[in-house]
Amino acid sequence: MVRYVYEFTEGGRDMADLLGGKGANLAEMTRMGLPVPPGFTVSTEACRAFLATGAEPPGLAREISDHLTALEKAAGRQLGQPDDPLLLSVRSGGRFSMPGMMETILDIGLNDESVLGLAKTSGNERFAWDSYRRLIQMFGSTVMGVDPALFEQAMTLLKDLRGAPDDLHLDAGDLAQLVETYKNLIKQETREDFPQLPAEQLRRAVVAVFESWNGERARLYRRREQIPDELGTAVNVQTMVFGNLGAGSGSGVAFTRDPATGARGVYGDYLSNAQGEDVVAGIRNTVPLDELSRLNPTAFAQLCDHMEALETHYRDLCDIEFTIERGRLWMLQTRVGKRTAEAAFAIAAGLVDEGLVSADEGLARVSGDGLARLMFPRFDTSAFGAPLTRGIPASPGAAVGAAVFDSAEAVRRAAAGEKVVLVRQETTPDDLPGMIAAQAVLTSRGGKTSHAAVVARGMGKVCVCGAEEITVDPQGRRFTVGDTTVEEGTVISVDGSEGAVYPGAAPLVDSAVMRYFETGERSAGLVDAVARAMRQADGVRRLGVRANADTPEDAARARRFGAEGIGLCRTEHMFLGDRRQLVEAMILARTDIERERALDSLLPLQRQDFVGILEAMDGLPVTIRLLDPPLHEFLPDRTELAVRLAAAEAHGNPPSAHDAELLEAVNRMHEENPMLGLRGVRLGLVAPGLVAMQVRAVAEAVVERKRAGGDPRAEIMVPLIDTVEELRLVRDEVEQVLAEVSKASGVPVECPVGTMIELPRAALTAGRIAQQAQFFSFGTNDLTQTTWGFSRDDVEAAFFSTYLDKGIFKISPFETIDREGVGRLVEIAVAEGRAARPDLKIGVCGEHGGDPESVHFFHGAGLDYVSCSPFRVPVARLEAGRAALTGTESGDTR
Numbered sequence: 098m099v100r101y102v103y104e105f106t107e108g109g110r111d112m113a114d115l116l117g118g119k120g121a122n123l124a125e126m127t128r129m130g131l132p133v134p135p136g137f138t139v140s141t142e143a144c145r146a147f148l149a150t151g152a153e154p155p156g157l158a159r160e161i162s163d164h165l166t167a168l169e170k171a172a173g174r175q176l177g178q179p180d181d182p183l184l185l186s187v188r189s190g191g192r193f194s195m196p197g198m199m200e201t202i203l204d205i206g207l208n209d210e211s212v213l214g215l216a217k218t219s220g221n222e223r224f225a226w227d228s229y230r231r232l233i234q235m236f237g238s239t240v241m242g243v244d245p246a247l248f249e250q251a252m253t254l255l256k257d258l259r260g261a262p263d264d265l266h267l268d269a270g271d272l273a274q275l276v277e278t279y280k281n282l283i284k285q286e287t288r289e290d291f292p293q294l295p296a297e298q299l300r301r302a303v304v305a306v307f308e309s310w311n312g313e314r315a316r317l318y319r320r321r322e323q324i325p326d327e328l329g330t331a332v333n334v335q336t337m338v339f340g341n342l343g344a345g346s347g348s349g350v351a352f353t354r355d356p357a358t359g360a361r362g363v364y365g366d367y368l369s370n371a372q373g374e375d376v377v378a379g380i381r382n383t384v385p386l387d388e389l390s391r392l393n394p395t396a397f398a399q400l401c402d403h404m405e406a407l408e409t410h411y412r413d414l415c416d417i418e419f420t421i422e423r424g425r426l427w428m429l430q431t432r433v434g435k436r437t438a439e440a441a442f443a444i445a446a447g448l449v450d451e452g453l454v455s456a457d458e459g460l461a462r463v464s465g466d467g468l469a470r471l472m473f474p475r476f477d478t479s480a481f482g483a484p485l486t487r488g489i490p491a492s493p494g495a496a497v498g499a500a501v502f503d504s505a506e507a508v509r510r511a512a513a514g515e516k517v518v519l520v521r522q523e524t525t526p527d528d529l530p531g532m533i534a535a536q537a538v539l540t541s542r543g544g545k546t547s548h549a550a551v552v553a554r555g556m557g558k559v560c561v562c563g564a565e566e567i568t569v570d571p572q573g574r575r576f577t578v579g580d581t582t583v584e585e586g587t588v589i590s591v592d593g594s595e596g597a598v599y600p601g602a603a604p605l606v607d608s609a610v611m612r613y614f615e616t617g618e619r620s621a622g623l624v625d626a627v628a629r630a631m632r633q634a635d636g637v638r639r640l641g642v643r644a645n646a647d648t649p650e651d652a653a654r655a656r657r658f659g660a661e662g663i664g665l666c667r668t669e670h671m672f673l674g675d676r677r678q679l680v681e682a683m684i685l686a687r688t689d690i691e692r693e694r695a696l697d698s699l700l701p702l703q704r705q706d707f708v709g710i711l712e713a714m715d716g717l718p719v720t721i722r723l724l725d726p727p728l729h730e731f732l733p734d735r736t737e738l739a740v741r742l743a744a745a746e747a748h749g750n751p752p753s754a755h756d757a758e759l760l761e762a763v764n765r766m767h768e769e770n771p772m773l774g775l776r777g778v779r780l781g782l783v784a785p786g787l788v789a790m791q792v793r794a795v796a797e798a799v800v801e802r803k804r805a806g807g808d809p810r811a812e813i814m815v816p817l818i819d820t821v822e823e824l825r826l827v828r829d830e831v832e833q834v835l836a837e838v839s840k841a842s843g844v845p846v847e848c849p850v851g852t853m854i855e856l857p858r859a860a861l862t863a864g865r866i867a868q869q870a871q872f873f874s875f876g877t878n879d880l881t882q883t884t885w886g887f888s889r890d891d892v893e894a895a896f897f898s899t900y901l902d903k904g905i906f907k908i909s910p911f912e913t914i915d916r917e918g919v920g921r922l923v924e925i926a927v928a929e930g931r932a933a934r935p936d937l938k939i940g941v942c943g944e945h946g947g948d949p950e951s952v953h954f955f956h957g958a959g960l961d962y963v964s965c966s967p968f969r970v971p972v973a974r975l976e977a978g979r980a981a982l983t984g985t986e987s988g989d990t991r
Contacts, residue, residue, distance in 0.1 A: 101143040102160040104167070105136055110411075115140050117331030119190030122431050129410060131403055131428045135171060136185075136335030137164040139303060141192065144329035147307045158300070161334075165299070172336060177206035177295030181218040184228070184337040187302040189309060191330040194432055196551045197526040198318045199330055200239045200309040202302040203372060204232035204337060208293040212276075216269075224342050226272035227264075231372070233279040233291055236298065240305040243286045251278050265370065299334070306332045314526045316904075321533055321556065323907055338427045340372050340420040345393070348373040351386055351400065351417045353408040356436045356554060357490055359443025359626075363387045363401065365417075366544040373418055373429060376547075382563055383544045396426045407431050412453045413462070414444050435554050437493050438467030439594075439623055446626035457982050460633045464979070465949035465972035470494065470557050471627065472614070472968070474605035476592050481603045485589070486578045488539070488564030490596035491550035496537035496559040497590045497602045500583055502571045504531025511535070518591055520576055522569045524549040532558060537591035539598060541567045541576075559593035567598075614658050614971055631971065634978025635659070640955065641962030642973045643718070645942055647671070649709030652719075655967035659974050662718035662810075663710065664874060664964020665942035668791055669726050671706045672699070684762055689785070696790040703791065707798035711809040715802070718810045720874060720942070720964075722853065723791050723827075725816040727776045735763045772879075772888070777817025781827055792831050796838035796846045803844050811848045814874060818852045821865040828869055853942070855879035860922035864929035867937055873930055874964070875923055877943030877951075881910050884919050911944065914951040920958070927959050940964055949976040956980035 108116050108124030116124065120138035127133045139161065146154035169175045174183040184206040189199035207215065207229045216225035238245040252264065255275055261267050267275070280291050292298055309315060310330045319326060340348035350373075351365035366383035368376050369392065376383060390397040400419060403426075407415045416434030420427045436444065445459040454462070476495045498516035501507045504527065507519045511534035519535040521528060523542040532538055532552060537559035540549045544563050553560035569576045574585035583589060583600075590603035607615070613624045643664035644655030652663060672680050676699065683695035711719055738760040742752045781788040795811050802809040815827050828850045839846045854860050855876030863873070882889055889911055900906045914920050923941075930937050940962040945951040947965025952973055955963055957980070965973050 098156060099142065099146075099154070100160070101140050101146075101154065101157050102164050103138050103140065104164065105133060105138070108138065113192055114328075115142065115331075117141055117190030117192055117333070118194055118432055119188065119430055120331045120333050123333060123335070125410075126407075126428055126431060129406065131406070132426060133428050134336040134338050135168060136333060137168065138190070139332040139334065141329040141331045144307045144310060144331065145327070147304070148310065148329060153304065161299070161303070165334075168334075168336065176299065177208060177211045178214070179210050180214040182206050182211040182214055182295075184215075185299065186333075186335050186337050187299065187306060188333045188335070189306045189330045190333050191310070191324070192328045193322070193324050194435065195315060195318050195322075195324070196435075197548045198309075198315040198529070199312065200306050201374065202232070202235045202239055202305070203374065204228045204235075205298045205302055206295040206337075207232050208295065210293075211295075219339075219342065221342055223269040223272060224339065226269050226276060227341055228339070230272050230276050230279060231374075232298075233276060233283070236302070237279060237283045237291065239309070240301050241283055241287050241289065241291075243283055247282055247286070248279060251275065251282065303332050303334070306330060314529045317529055317533070320901060320904070320907065321529075326904065335429075338420050338422045338429075340368075340422065341370055342423055344369055345423050346421055347371055347389075347392075348376050348418075348420045349383070349386060349389065350376055351404060351419065352434055353404045353415045353417070354440070354444055354447070356414065356416070356434050356440055357493060359414075359436065359440035359447065361447065363404075366547075367392075373420060382542055382565065393421060393424060396421050396424065399426045403428060409453065412448065412458075414440070435551060437554055438464075438470040438557065439493055441467050442471070442626040442630060443623060446629055449629075456629075456633050457637065460630055460637070460975075460978055461982055463630050463975070465952070465976040466557070468610075468627065468630075468975050469969070469972050471610040471623070472608055472971070474611075475594065475608050476590060476599070476603040477606040478592070478595070478597070478599075478603070481590075481599055484592075484597040484599050485581060485583070486564045486566045486598050488541075488561040488596050488598070489544050489550075490593055491544075491547075491562045492538075492553040492558060492560035493594035494537075494557075494559040495590070495592055495594070495603070495605060497588060498536040499586045500539075500576070500589050501531075501535070502569070502574045502576075502585055504528045504534075506585070507531035507534045518589055520567075520569060521549070521571070523547060524552070532556065537561070537593065539564060539567075539589075539591055541565060541569050553593075559591050561591055561593055561596050561598060564596075564598065615654075617657075631659070631974060634975045636978075637981045638974065638977035639981050640952070640960065640973075640977035641940075642970055642977060643720075643940065643942075643962050643964040644967045644970050645946075645964055646710070646967060648706075649713045651967055652710045652713035655970055656713060656717070658967055658970040660717075660967065660970045661962070662720070663714055664720050664940050664946070664962060665814075666710060666719060666721045668703065668722060668724050671703050672724075676702060681759065683787075685758055692786060696786050700790050700794050700797075703794040704797050704801075707795055707811070708801050711798055711802045711811060712807060714810075716808040716810065718812055720812040720814050720851075720872075720940075721791075721795055722814045722816050723778075723781055723788060725777050727772075727774060727780070733759055733763070735760070738763060772882075778815050778819075778823045778827055779817065781815070782823065788827060788830050789834050792834040792848075793838060795848060796835050797842075799846050799848070800838060800842045800844045812872065813848050813850050814872075815850070815852045816876070817855060817879070818866060819856055819858050821862065821869055824852050824866060824869045849938075851938075853879075854923075854926050855943075856883050857922055860926040862929075863926035864933040867930040867933040870930075870934075870937070872938040872940070873926065874939070875926070875941040875943060875960075877914060877919060877923075877941055877945045878911070880922065880943070881915065881919050884922060885910060885915070913948050914945045914954055916954055920954055923955075924958050931959075947973050952976040953980040953983070 105124045105127040110121045110125040113121040116138045176183050187202045212229040216222040234248045237243040283291050340346045347369040349367035355364045365386035367389045368383045414434045418430040441463050445462040448454045449459040498518040500520050501517045507517050510517045516536050518537045519531045520539045538549050540562045550562050567576045567578050590599040641661050643662040644660035645665040646652040646655050647667050679698045686692035745752050799809045818824050835846050849871040851870045851872030853876040939960050942964040946963035947969030
């Protein structure tokens with residue numbers, strides 16, 4: 098028989114798949130001897146069984162009942178008994194942290210009778226009624242589906258009637274009245290009474306947590322964070338401890354290091370006379386954690402001891418929730434904390450220096466996505482005036498956007514291409530769509546542990562919280578700071594590193610990390626931590642990293658960023674600008690002599706381009722792709738030409754002979770689907786002299802560089818191969834030209850000849866193609882398009898958002914490689930290509946070459962190198978190192 102429920106004393110942190118992250122860590126703290134309120138965990142298996150059938154799995158109710166009986170026996174009290182009742186919390190806990198995305202219900206066991214017993218035994222009538230109204234509010238919205246805004250409206254109305262600035266100023270009588278109002282609301286909205294039986298409360302709360310796994314905000318968060326839908330959530334049932342028992346009680350969140358910067362110290366928030374939900378919800382502004390040293394020195398000292406023990410045990414930044422009940426400290430949760438990219442690098446370096454982790458483990462703690470964020474520009478505050486306001490720097494970075502005041506508006510404007518900043522008093526889980534759409538989040542309440550801060554850090558969004566000087570008016574769609582009013586749509590700049598908000602669009606400067614990659618300029622702190630991680634990654638990685646570069650300037654930049662060559666030099670980019678006229682002349686040529694004259698004009702220009710690139714990459718390989726796009730792309734637009742000719746005729750002017758000739762050529766070369774038409778190798782085979790001209794330009798550039806004392810290492814790559822016969826014909830022509838240049842110059846020119854694998858047929862016949870290819874490079878952009886039958890330019894805007902919403906895609910296959918389809922073709926081509934030619938060099942030059950998750954796949958597939966844009970070279974280097982450490986294809990950094 099399947100077992101579904103486990104005591105905290107039975108588990109450990111290695112059981113997160115079964116117990117969820119929260120349950121596993123509660124068990125681990127219990128095992129460590131920390132003061133954890135006792136309880137038990139309903140496993141993720143139970144959730145999966147429930148979601149599969151829509152009913153509680155057989156035997157679950159009995160297991161929960163048995164564990165509850167044991168809990169009651171140990172406590173000497175029964176759930177919801179009339180005098181001194183045992184009360185429980187019911188919290189979700191998935192395998193991966195999903196802050197605020199699923200449900201929590203506190204104070205299970207209170208009813209009209211037991212609330213009186215709680216008031217008597219606690220000696221605090223207000224506390225008892227406050228706990229009861231919290232239960233009804235949470236249960237009503239979470240379990241019974243009542244709009245939470247109705248409870249908030251009732252609370253606001255009562256506070257207004259009493260002239261109370263917050264809920265702390267409502268007395269026991271007020272709260273008892275609010276309980277009746279809440280119960281009437283539930284009856285009115287659901288035609289059902291709030292359940293008085295504690296066992297029914299517990300059962301329905303567990304089911305509600307199960308159901309919240311598939312709630313809209315939880316599904317959206319999982320898509321954003323790429324968390325699998327099939328994992329399910331565990332449910333943690335725990336004895337309640339109370340932070341709202343008066344001034345000697347309270348709740349807080351602590352970090353063993355600053356989650357924004359990674360600095361060591363005491364970081365977190367504390368709120369007196371409050372339950373934990375009040376802290377993360379940001380409904381009242383907290384005090385810094387070190388203020389607890391004055392309020393309760395004993396509990397503060399104990400907390401610091403526990404924090405040190407947890408960080409040493411987990412060997413990482415720990416995020417801790419705690420409650421103090423009448424002076425006694427209780428540890429409610431710990432997890433490896435979410436952090437900013439800056440903090441991740443600083444913490445990794447610090448843990449290595451402290452001997453808690455090895456250099457390899459330190460590398461595993463950072464990510465390419467984080468490194469990319471650190472390379473983004475920052476605000477140049479020296480060139481801007483005073484900020485509008487300041488708040489708590491909760492998630493660093495610089496973001497500019499129009500102020501908006503609700504999630505729906507943020508989503509609407511972002512979908513229209515506008516950059517926005519979501520401004521709220523405090524965010525709730527329902528604001529997740531707007532937070533995803535926004536460039537930054539600004540709140541007037543909350544601290545570094547509020548919902549806005551935690552979620553923004555996890556998503557890499559800029560965030561400033563607790564900007565107390567601003568008054569947010571969501572109904573009026575504005576906020577005010579002193580005499581200044583910021584209306585919706587007004588552009589503001591949010592500095593999440595400094596906690597500052599500026600009017601207008603603040604100017605940007607390069608980050609210190611970008612300067613390091615550009616110039617090698619080192620400094621202490623963050624840059625040093627990044628440099629150490631890069632050095633470690635370069636020392637362990639197997640994958641080479643090249644760059645996609647088409648100009649000497651891009652090549653030089655890529656080399657500064659650590660590229661070990663060029664994996665893709667696109668020759669078509671050299672035919673643009675003023676040279677387009679020469680291409681036109683080649684296309685319009687009516688005789689071989691005219692065509693050769695046009696090609697002869699292009700040859701020296703392209704040769705000099707190659708000389709500059711080979712010089713910038715001296716001693717490193719430069720893979721030059723022969724012309725790939727259809728020739729008509731170098732001609733004017735068909736409609737534009739027709740309109741021009743028609744306009745001339747309408748005005749009685751003679752039509753331009755050149756325009757007429759161009760239009761005839763465009764019509765002649767028109768294709769319904771040009772990306773699947775006459776391009777790539779096909780063009781080289783039917784356009785006489787085109788391949789020879791390009792190869793001659795490469796060969797002569799090699800000769801020039803060798804004569805200048807250089808070490809040019811050009812490689813020639815043939816695009817869009819379908820069959821080995823195509824490659825054989827082109828390779829024969831290439832080798833003939835190389836031989837001619839070698840003989841004429843007296844300088845030996847040897848350029849390996851290879852091909853792009855970017856069509857499914859090429860991948861499936863790679864063994865034959867390898868007989869003629871000295872290297873492969875996967876063009877995963879076209880391979881993805883042709884495997885899926887997608888035209889990237891059309892489908893991303895047409896239906897990708899729908900596919901993502903419906904879960905057909907977890908992520909765009911153009912962003913991260915589709916392992917099951919495109920990835921399978923890559924694996925087949927690698928295996929068959931190497932079987933035919935064991936020394937076959939294989940790389941990838943599509944955009945996937947710079948995607949962190951895809952880099953791990955390419956490592957596992959056995960490629961020799963990845964190639965990406967120059968600015969993504971550092972990211973690829975870092976992830977190649979991390980892939981070598983894990984020995985797997987997974988780039989998971991959650």
